[in-house]
Amino acid sequence: xxxxxxxxxxxxxxxxxxxxKFLNGTHYVSQETKERxxxxxxxxxxxxxxxxxxxxxxRSHTIGLVVAxxxxxxxxxxxxxxxxxxxxxxxxxxxxxxxxxxxxxxxIVNAMRQRQVDGIAFAxxxxxxxxxxxxxxxxxxxxxxxxxxxxxxxxxxxVDSVKGAxxxxxxxxxxxxxxxxxxxxxxxxxxxxxxLKGWKGALAEAGIEPPAMHELSLDRMDxxxxxxxxxxxxxxxxxxxxxxxxxxxxAFGIMQACDEMNRTIPGELALVGFDAVPFGAVSLSPxxxxxxxxxxxxxxxxxxLIDRIERDQRTPAESRQVRMVLxxxxxxxxxxxxxxxxxx
Amino acid sequence: xxxxxxxxxxxxxxxxxxxxKFLNGTHYVSQETKERxxxxxxxxxxxxxxxxxxxxxxRSHTIGLVVAxxxxxxxxxxxxxxxxxxxxxxxxxxxxxxxxxxxxxxxIVNAMRQRQVDGIAFAxxxxxxxxxxxxxxxxxxxxxxxxxxxxxxxxxxxVDSVKGAxxxxxxxxxxxxxxxxxxxxxxxxxxxxxxLKGWKGALAEAGIEPPAMHELSLDRMDxxxxxxxxxxxxxxxxxxxxxxxxxxxxAFGIMQACDEMNRTIPGELALVGFDAVPFGAVSLSPxxxxxxxxxxxxxxxxxxLIDRIERDQRTPAESRQVRMVLxxxxxxxxxxxxxxxxxx
DNA sequence: GTGAAAGCGCTAACAG
DNA sequence: CTGTTAGCGCTTTCAC
Numbered sequence: 001x002x003x004x005x006x007x008x009x010x011x012x013x014x015x016x017x018x019x020x021k022f023l024n025g026t027h028y029v030s031q032e033t034k035e036r037x038x039x040x041x042x043x044x045x046x047x048x049x050x051x052x053x054x055x056x057x058x059r060s061h062t063i064g065l066v067v068a069x070x071x072x073x074x075x076x077x078x079x080x081x082x083x084x085x086x087x088x089x090x091x092x093x094x095x096x097x098x099x100x101x102x103x104x105x106x107x108i109v110n111a112m113r114q115r116q117v118d119g120i121a122f123a124x125x126x127x128x129x130x131x132x133x134x135x136x137x138x139x140x141x142x143x144x145x146x147x148x149x150x151x152x153x154x155x156x157x158x159v160d161s162v163k164g165a166x167x168x169x170x171x172x173x174x175x176x177x178x179x180x181x182x183x184x185x186x187x188x189x190x191x192x193x194x195x196l197k198g199w200k201g202a203l204a205e206a207g208i209e210p211p212a213m214h215e216l217s218l219d220r221m222d223x224x225x226x227x228x229x230x231x232x233x234x235x236x237x238x239x240x241x242x243x244x245x246x247x248x249x250x251a252f253g254i255m256q257a258c259d260e261m262n263r264t265i266p267g268e269l270a271l272v273g274f275d276a277v278p279f280g281a282v283s284l285s286p287x288x289x290x291x292x293x294x295x296x297x298x299x300x301x302x303x304x305l306i307d308r309i310e311r312d313q314r315t316p317a318e319s320r321q322v323r324m325v326l327x328x329x330x331x332x333x334x335x336x337x338x339x340x341x342x343x344x
Numbered sequence: 345x346x347x348x349x350x351x352x353x354x355x356x357x358x359x360x361x362x363x364x365k366f367l368n369g370t371h372y373v374s375q376e377t378k379e380r381x382x383x384x385x386x387x388x389x390x391x392x393x394x395x396x397x398x399x400x401x402x403r404s405h406t407i408g409l410v411v412a413x414x415x416x417x418x419x420x421x422x423x424x425x426x427x428x429x430x431x432x433x434x435x436x437x438x439x440x441x442x443x444x445x446x447x448x449x450x451x452i453v454n455a456m457r458q459r460q461v462d463g464i465a466f467a468x469x470x471x472x473x474x475x476x477x478x479x480x481x482x483x484x485x486x487x488x489x490x491x492x493x494x495x496x497x498x499x500x501x502x503v504d505s506v507k508g509a510x511x512x513x514x515x516x517x518x519x520x521x522x523x524x525x526x527x528x529x530x531x532x533x534x535x536x537x538x539x540l541k542g543w544k545g546a547l548a549e550a551g552i553e554p555p556a557m558h559e560l561s562l563d564r565m566d567x568x569x570x571x572x573x574x575x576x577x578x579x580x581x582x583x584x585x586x587x588x589x590x591x592x593x594x595a596f597g598i599m600q601a602c603d604e605m606n607r608t609i610p611g612e613l614a615l616v617g618f619d620a621v622p623f624g625a626v627s628l629s630p631x632x633x634x635x636x637x638x639x640x641x642x643x644x645x646x647x648x649l650i651d652r653i654e655r656d657q658r659t660p661a662e663s664r665q666v667r668m669v670l671x672x673x674x675x676x677x678x679x680x681x682x683x684x685x686x687x688x
Numbered sequence: 689g690t691g692a693a694a695g696c697g698c699t700a701a702c703a704g
Numbered sequence: 705c706t707g708t709t710a711g712c713g714c715t716t717t718c719a720c
Contacts, residue, residue, distance in 0.1 A: 052697030095439040282596040396713030
C-alpha cells in the first residue's frame, strides 16, 4: 500500500533505524547518508504513519475536544479557536458533542482514551469535579474551556462570569431600568451560578430586590428555551423592563418572544446577553452582550493543553495547574437601548 | 499503564489470541472460557487500544471531516449532522477547517491520511475534480457533502442548486419584483455557478434581463463580504428592489447593509437566502431562505461514507459511486415580504 | 477450542 | 555514525 519506512531504508540502502534517526533528528547521521535518505523520501513521497508512530511513542498528536452542541454559535467560535492553534502546532482535533448528556460524555471520554489522544479539552463537562481530577491523575492531560469546576485539579481557562454579569446589569441600570430579569442555564453549571450571582449582586448594590418570578434558571440553553422563558416573562402581570440573558442563545430566544408579542427591543424591553457571538450583530435587534470571547478561550485552552502535553514529554513532573481567567468586556450594540449600535 | 489484552489473557488464564477471538466473535470459544474472559475484562476494566488495533487492522474507526469555516452556521449544521451519525455508528470525527485555502486543504488531507482515517468527507473542496478522483483511486474513501465536482468519481450528496435558486427567484417574482439582484460566492465553486444559473433562468423565463451590475459573484462568502455587496447594490443609481443571496451568510451581511442605510426589509428591499440556517429565524429580519438542509447533508454524507467503508471491508470491489441530490424547499419567513412569517 | 508466532510501521536501546 | 534487536497492543494464520 502506502510507502513505509522500510521502503525508504531499502531505497537509500540503509537501515530503518537510520532513517528514523534522520527523520527525527534524534542522532547524528553523516551528511552523505542524510542526502541519500532525503532523496529516497521525496522520491517515494514517504510520509510517516502516525498510527504506528503513536503505538510506539504513545503519542498521537491528536486532541479530543468535547462540546455540548456544535449548533450553538458559542461553541462554534470556541472550536474555531481551538482548531486554529491545534493546526498551527501540528495537532489535529477529535471532535465530539455531548448534547449535554452526562452519559454520552463518559462514552466519549472512553472512546477518546482508546484512541490515545494526547489530551482532552472539555468545553462542556457534566462530570463531577472529582471525576475530572481522577482523569488527570490517571495520566490524561485535561483542560477545561469556559467551564468552571472549582475543585477539579486541572488547567482551566474561563471568563469572569460574576464580573461579566455585573457589567451587563450595571449597564442596564444606567439606562434607568429598575426591573431587570435574569434568564440563565442550569444551576448545576458553575458559570450560571456565577452569572446569577453577578446579576443579584449588581441589583443588590443598587438597592434592588428582584421578585422571584424575575429569576429564571432553565435546564436547557438553546434558543427555544430562551423563547419560552421570554414568553413567560413578558406575560407576567408586571413584566420586567429589561432582561439579562446569561447566554446569547437564550437572548435570541427572548428576541423571538418579543417579536411574537410585538414588543420592540429596546423600546419596550431592553436586553443584554453574554458571549458576544458574532451573530449577535445581525440578530433581530443587534445584541448588546458581555464578550465572553469563545474564540480566545478555544485558543488559550489548546495552548495550555499542548504546552502541558509537550512539557510532560520532557519531565513527567506534576506541574501545578493553571487557572486562566479572562476579563469580560461589554460589546455594546443596540438591544440595550444605546443609540449608536457601534458594530462589534 | 493502561490495561492491555495481555493482562486480560493472564487474568483469565488463556492466550491473547483467545481473548481477541472472543472479543471480536471471530472464532468459537467455549462457553466456560468465554465467561472467564468476560469476567477478567470487566474486572480489569479493559478497553482495546484502538491505535494498536488500527495498526494491525488498517482501520481506525475515524473519519476526517473538512469544512471551510466552522464559524459559518451552515457548516456548523453540517458538522452536527455528521457527528451524529458518526457517533451512532461507532466512528469519531477528525475535524479540520481550510479557511477556503487550497493549500491548507492538501496539508489537511495528508495529515488525515497519515492518521489512517477510514475515509474523508469534504464539505469544502478546492481540489480539482481529478485530484479528488485520484484520492479515491488511491484507496481513500471519499464523499463530497454539499460540494459538486461534476467530474469527480466519488460519492456525493448535494442539494439541487439550480432548482433552489429558481424557487427563490420565482417567489420574489410572485411578490411582484422585477428588479432582483444576485449575490453569490466564487464561480469556481460549482454550487454558485448553479445558483447563478437558476437566478438567470428564472428571470429569463419571466422575460427579464437583469443589468450586469445586479449580478455579484464575490470571492468570499462571509458576512462581511455580503455587507460590502449590499452596500454596493443599495448605492446603485437604480438599486434592485429585491436580492437573492446564494448563501444565508451573505444575506446576513446584506441585512447589515440595509440596517446601516436605513432601508427596511422587506419594505424597501426584499431578500431571500439559501441554506435556511436555524439562525435565520432570529436574524435582523427573519430570513426567507431556500432550505439547503446542511444537517441532512451532513448525515447522509456520513452514511454514504461509512457504508462504503464497511462494504469495502467485505468486498474491495469497485462499486459505482452514488450521487444523492436533495430537493430544496422554500422556508418562508418575513424578509421576502410574506406577511405571516411562519416560523421555520 | 486454543495457543504460538509472525507482522502491522515505527522508535529505542545497545552494540559495533 | 549505523545496524540489530526488541517491543508498542492487537489480529491472524496455522498448527495442535
